Amino acid sequence: MSILLNENTTFIVQGITGREAVNLTKECLEYGKGAKVVGGVTPGRKGREVHGVPVFDTVAQAVEHHGGPIDGSVVTVPPAFTKDAVFEAIENGIKLIVIVTERIPRADVAQMVELADRHGARIIGPNCLGAIVPDVIKMGGIGGPAKDAAKAYSPGFVGVMSRSGGMTTEISSTLTAAGLGQSTAVSIGGDAIIGSTYTELMPLFEADEETQAIVIYTEPGGRMEAELANWVTENNSRLPIVAFMAGKFMDEMPGMSFGHAGTIVEGKADTATEKIARLREAGIAVAEEIAEIPGLVKELVGEKVAS
Amino acid sequence: MRFFEYESREIVKREGIPVTDFGFVTSADEAREVAERIGGPTVIKSQVLTGGRMKAGGVQFADTPEEAAKHAEDILKLEINGHMPRGVLVDPKAAVKQEYYAGVVWDGIRKKPVMLFSDMGGIDIEEVAEKHPDHVGRGHLSNLMDPPEFRAKEVIAQTGVTGRQLQRLTPILAQLARVFVKYDMTLAEINPLVELEDGTFVALDAHMDMENEARPRQKAILKDLGVGDEETREAREATPFEIAGEEVDAMDHRGVAGNVTEFDGNLGLVIGAGGGSLTLFDAVRKYGGEPANYCEIGGNPSVAKACGLAKLVLSKPGVDKIAVMMSIVSNTRVDIVARGVIKACLELGFDPAEKIAIFRIPGAWEDEGYKILEKYGVEYCDRSVSMHEAAKRAVEKIQGVAA
Numbered sequence: 001m002s003i004l005l006n007e008n009t010t011f012i013v014q015g016i017t018g019r020e021a022v023n024l025t026k027e028c029l030e031y032g033k034g035a036k037v038v039g040g041v042t043p044g045r046k047g048r049e050v051h052g053v054p055v056f057d058t059v060a061q062a063v064e065h066h067g068g069p070i071d072g073s074v075v076t077v078p079p080a081f082t083k084d085a086v087f088e089a090i091e092n093g094i095k096l097i098v099i100v101t102e103r104i105p106r107a108d109v110a111q112m113v114e115l116a117d118r119h120g121a122r123i124i125g126p127n128c129l130g131a132i133v134p135d136v137i138k139m140g141g142i143g144g145p146a147k148d149a150a151k152a153y154s155p156g157f158v159g160v161m162s163r164s165g166g167m168t169t170e171i172s173s174t175l176t177a178a179g180l181g182q183s184t185a186v187s188i189g190g191d192a193i194i195g196s197t198y199t200e201l202m203p204l205f206e207a208d209e210e211t212q213a214i215v216i217y218t219e220p221g222g223r224m225e226a227e228l229a230n231w232v233t234e235n236n237s238r239l240p241i242v243a244f245m246a247g248k249f250m251d252e253m254p255g256m257s258f259g260h261a262g263t264i265v266e267g268k269a270d271t272a273t274e275k276i277a278r279l280r281e282a283g284i285a286v287a288e289e290i291a292e293i294p295g296l297v298k299e300l301v302g303e304k305v306a307s
Numbered sequence: 308m309r310f311f312e313y314e315s316r317e318i319v320k321r322e323g324i325p326v327t328d329f330g331f332v333t334s335a336d337e338a339r340e341v342a343e344r345i346g347g348p349t350v351i352k353s354q355v356l357t358g359g360r361m362k363a364g365g366v367q368f369a370d371t372p373e374e375a376a377k378h379a380e381d382i383l384k385l386e387i388n389g390h391m392p393r394g395v396l397v398d399p400k401a402a403v404k405q406e407y408y409a410g411v412v413w414d415g416i417r418k419k420p421v422m423l424f425s426d427m428g429g430i431d432i433e434e435v436a437e438k439h440p441d442h443v444g445r446g447h448l449s450n451l452m453d454p455p456e457f458r459a460k461e462v463i464a465q466t467g468v469t470g471r472q473l474q475r476l477t478p479i480l481a482q483l484a485r486v487f488v489k490y491d492m493t494l495a496e497i498n499p500l501v502e503l504e505d506g507t508f509v510a511l512d513a514h515m516d517m518e519n520e521a522r523p524r525q526k527a528i529l530k531d532l533g534v535g536d537e538e539t540r541e542a543r544e545a546t547p548f549e550i551a552g553e554e555v556d557a558m559d560h561r562g563v564a565g566n567v568t569e570f571d572g573n574l575g576l577v578i579g580a581g582g583g584s585l586t587l588f589d590a591v592r593k594y595g596g597e598p599a600n601y602c603e604i605g606g607n608p609s610v611a612k613a614c615g616l617a618k619l620v621l622s623k624p625g626v627d628k629i630a631v632m633m634s635i636v637s638n639t640r641v642d643i644v645a646r647g648v649i650k651a652c653l654e655l656g657f658d659p660a661e662k663i664a665i666f667r668i669p670g671a672w673e674d675e676g677y678k679i680l681e682k683y684g685v686e687y688c689d690r691s692v693s694m695h696e697a698a699k700r701a702v703e704k705i706q707g708v709a710a
Binding site: 079104105107110114115141144145163167173177192193217219222227246253254255261262263288290 | 413415416418419420433449450451488491493518519520521523524541542543566568579580581582583584585586588589590592593601603605633634635636637638669670671690691693694695696
C-alpha cells in the first residue's frame with residue numbers, strides 16, 4: 001500500500017491558475033493511474049478550466065460540485081494569502097493539505113497547523129514538493145513531469161522522507177537504480193516549522209504493511225532529527241532507518257542560513273555533527289554518501305529477515 | 308534579522324514595557340549630553356550584534372558626564388569579534404534589588420511559542436536551565452489566541468515567585484509574548500528584567516530577532532527604527548562578491564540563481580538546488596577540493612541568470628575551473644543551465660571544455676542539454692554518476708590528477 005495517498009485520493013489545487021500550478025496540475029493528471037484532481041480554486045476565475053479541471057471561486061463551490069468530501073488540497077498561493085487559503089481548506093473538511101508556497105512567516109504556519117490539529121487534518125510542508133506513490137499517484141510537483149517522475153520513482157518497500165524536494169527525487173532515483181522501489185516518498189518541507197515532521201509520519205509508515213525500511217534526508221538546524229531519535233528509542237519500531245546528512249560545512253558557520261529557511265546553526269544541538277551522533281545513538285544508520293544508501297537498506301532489511 | 312539592543316529596548320518601550328531613560332548616541336559629545344540629562348552615574352554600552360561585549364570592554368561605568376564621554380569615545384573605536392559598534396547606549400546606572408529573566412522563543416517541535424522565566428536573571432538562560440532547573444518556568448502559547456495573562460502567571464509562579472513581584476511581573480511577561488507575536492519575532496528576551504530599590508520594574512537589556520520572511524509585512528516598525536531593506540543583519544556582512552550575486556538573482560523573476568556565499572578556494576561552484584547545494588558543497592570538501600563559493604540554482608532560472616551567475620563565479624580571482632552540478636532536476640531545465648554556463652565561458656573568452664570541470668545535472672530536458680554540452684566538448688554525466696562521484700571528478704581535474 002502506501003501512506004497519505006492512494007489511487008482513490010481526490011484533491012483540488014488552490015491557486016490553480018498560476019503558472020507553476022498549471023504545470024503541476026498537468027503533471028499530476030498524467031502521472032501513474034492519473035490523479036483525481038476534482039477542481040481548482042482561484043478567486044474571480046470561476047467557470048474556467050485548467051487542463052480540463054473546473055475552476056471555482058471558493059473551496060465550498062468545489063466541494064459542492066464534487067458532491068461529497070474532497071480528500072486533499074495542494075496550496076500554491078503567494079505567501080501573504082496562504083494562511084487564509086489553508087484555513088478555507090480546513091474549514092471545508094479537507095484533511096490532507098500540501099503547502100508548496102515558500103517564505104511564509106512561521107507564525108502563520110503554526111496557526112495553520114494548530115487549526116488543522118483541531119479538525120483532524122494534516123499539513124505537509126510548507127516549502128515542499130508534496131508526496132508520491134510510485135506508478136499510482138502524485139500530489140504536488142514532486143518528481144516533475146510524469147515521464148521524469150516515472151524515471152526516478154518505482155514501487156517498492158522503502159519509505160522516503162526529505163527536508164529537500166530535489167533530494168527526495170535524487171535519493172529515490174538512486175534506490176530505483178539499485179532495484180529498491182519506494183512505498184511512498186514525502187517531501188516534508190525545508191522550513192523551521194512544518195506540518196508533518198519525520199516523527200509525525202513514522203506511525204503511518206509503521207502501519208503500512210508494504211513499507212519495510214525508511215530513508216531520510218536531513219540538514220542542520222532545528223530539533224526534528226533529535227525528535228526522531230527519541231521516538232525511535234522510545235518506540236520499538238519494526239522499521240530500520242537510513243539517514244543522510246547534508247550541510248556538514250555549516251557547523252563552522254553558526255548564524256548563517258544555507259539551502260532552506262530552516263537550515264541554520266543557532267546552537268550546538270543544531271549542528272550536523274551533533275545530529276549524526278544523536279541519530280547513530282538511536283540505532284539509525286547514517287550514510288556518508290547518497291550512493292551508500294541502497295547498500296545500507298539492503299543490509300538492514302536482510303538482517304531483519306535473518307533474525 | 309537581529310536588532311541592536313537600543314532598537315529592542317525601543318520596541319518594548321513603545322509596547323508599554325517600562326525601560327530606563329536611555330539614550331542612543333554615535334559620538335562622545337552626544338554621550339556627554341545624555342549623561343548630563345540623566346544627572347547621575349551612567350553605564351556606557353557598545354551597540355554591536357555580537358555577544359561577549361562585557362568581557363571585551365564594551366561596557367563601562369561612569370560617575371560624571373566627562374567620564375561618560377571618554378568611555379563613549381573609547382568604546383566607539385573598539386572592535387568586538389570583528390564588529391565595529393553602531394553607536395553606544397548611555398543608560399542611568401540602576402539601583403538593582405533583584406534580577407529576573409523573561410523570554411519568548413519558538414518550540415519547533417510543539418510548533419508553538421514558549422514563554423521562559425527565571426528569578427535568576429542577568430546570566431545566560433541556558434546555563435540557568437542546566438544548573439538550576441527549578442529556577443526556570445516554561446509555558447507554551449496557543450497560536451490561535453492572544454497570549455493570556457494567566458499563562459504568564461503560571462510560568463512565573465513555577466519558579467516560586469509570589470506576592471507583589473508575581474503581580475507586577477505577570478503583565479510584563481504577557482506583554483513580551485504579545486510583542487513576540489505582533490512583530491513576528493523568533494526571539495524576544497529581556498535579560499535582565501529588574502526590580503529596582505524603589506520597587507519599580509524595568510527592562511535593563513533586551514534582545515530581539517525578527518524572522519526574515521516576515522520583513523515584508525513588518526515594514527512599518529522597521530521604517531520607524533530606521534532599518535533599511537538593504538540591511539540583512541546576517542552573522543557577517545555581505546562581501547562585494549555576494550552583493551553581485553544578489554544582483555544577478557534580481558535580474559528577472561524567473562527562478563533562483565544566487566544565494567552566493569564567498570569562500571577562498573580555486574574551484575568555482577555553480578550548484579543547486581537547496582538540498583543539492585548543501586550535499587555538493589560537502590562532497591567537494593570531502594574529496595579535498597577547495598570551493599571558491601557556495602550558491603544555489605533552482606526553480607527554472609532564465610539562460611541570462613544562469614549565465615550571469617557562471618560569469619560572476621568565473622571572474623572571481625583565483626578561480627581556475629567551475630563545476631556545474633545539481634541533484635536531479637524536475638522543474639529547472641538542464642538545457643537552459645547548459646546554455647547559460649557555456650555562454651558565460653564564451654563571453655569571457657574561455658573554452659567551455661577547459662573551464663567547466665564537470666557538468667552533472669540530470670533530469671528535465673537532459674537529452675537536449677547533453678547535446679549542447681557535447682557540441683562544446685564539455686565533460687558531463689547523467690544520474691548514473693552520483694553527486695559525490697561528480698564532485699570528486701571535478702576536484703581531481705582541478706588538482707591536475709586527472710586530465
